[in-house]
Amino acid sequence: MSLDEIWLREPEIQNLEVQAIYNEMYSKIPWVMQYLEGCSNTELDFENWMKRDYLFADSVLKDATKLGYSTLVVDGERTIDENLDIIEEVFKVKCRSCLPKTA
Incomplete structure (x- = not known):
């Protein structure tokens, strides 16, 4: 796999459990609710945005x-x-040393 052969994608949100988690996490981003403030139906608009x-x-x-990319x-x-591991292999870098230590 090379650098130009990687595409990242969000979780499969057709799975209702994953969709609920995705929506919950996204709704916690401060600017998301600010962006939706001007909408007439914020719940429906948020749902449409996620879809x-x-x-x-x-x-x-x-x-x-279709283009043959991995x-x-x-x-x-x-x-x-x-x-x-996959990302480090594709980009030929070691990222773990840059990550914050977790407890």
């Missing part, structure tokens, strides 16, 4: 696959460390 993001990610994945779908099937 649009999923459909965009899905179309990028399909295009990348893809990395981040959907919870691999651990963060496993995903990081």
Whole structure:
């Protein structure tokens, strides 16, 4: 896999449990609710926004696959460390030394 052969994608949000987690995490970003303040139906608009993001990610994945690129779908099937191993291999870097230490 080379540098130009990696595409990252958000979790598969058709899975209702994952969708709920994705929506909860995204809704905690301060500017998201500020952005939706001017909308007449913030709940529906937020839901539509999340669906649009999923459909965009899905179309990028399909295009990348059609063009013959390798893809990395981040959907919870691999651990963060496993995903990081793939990214380090593709970019030929070691990222772990740059990450903050966790307790």
